[in-house]
Amino acid sequence: MKIAVCVDRDGEPAALFKGQAVRLYQQSGDTWVLRREILLDLRADEGLAALKLALHTVWSRLEDCREVLLREVRGIGCVILQDDMGVRLWRSEGALAEQLDNVGRKIQETPRVEASGCGCGGRGRAPEASGQPDPAPDPEVVAPGHLRVDLAALLAADTRRNSRDLLAPLLEARAFERLDIVCEHLPRWFDSTLARLDLQADVQPEGAFLCARVVPVPAAAQGGCSRS
Structure with a gap:
């Protein structure tokens, strides 16, 4: 070995x-x-x-x-x-x-399993790798229609998780008026998924991390999606 x-x-x-x-x-x-x-x-x-x-x-x-x-x-x-x-x-x-x-x-x-998406995290933890990840908690409800997910913390808590599994179901469901995502960097698949779902994100620094505020594209502007 x-x-x-x-x-x-x-x-x-x-x-x-x-x-x-x-x-x-x-x-x-x-x-x-x-x-x-x-x-x-x-x-x-x-x-x-x-x-x-x-x-x-x-x-x-x-x-x-x-x-x-x-x-x-x-x-x-x-x-x-x-x-x-x-x-x-x-x-x-x-x-x-x-x-x-x-x-x-x-x-x-631990059997070796090919990763599907980025599983990078941070904030320290004992050795872990691929396998069945622990279920992720529900997003924080900041206010009615306003959700928040600390992706950096979720990935750090269990290195078997990946960003697509954590975020894609939330984005696909579109059951929010605003979704804040705290992360170290945006996944490579993020922009194309937003465009397909008529969502847009405004990305701003939040301490040592980034916060992407995801909202639906206004009806009048649908047909094109950009990240601010």
């Missing part, structure tokens, strides 16, 4: 954009042997194409390893790893040796 780990300068699990290197470990009996270490220099402000190229370059040297341990699973880099490269991400905090053992057990217990 092989696990790649994004590590900081102290050699402990790190978030993708805070990591100094990616280490590839292979299990040998009860120990984990370091096979190689690749320096990591990712910048959150570089363009999407450059970020994809950098990630593909690093992971092409990891001997087809598709299990990655990170301190945080959040942001566009995680979307690229999961959706474009088929990598399974494990979020965990703590000493590296202990977390390698924990994730190794989880890998053996």
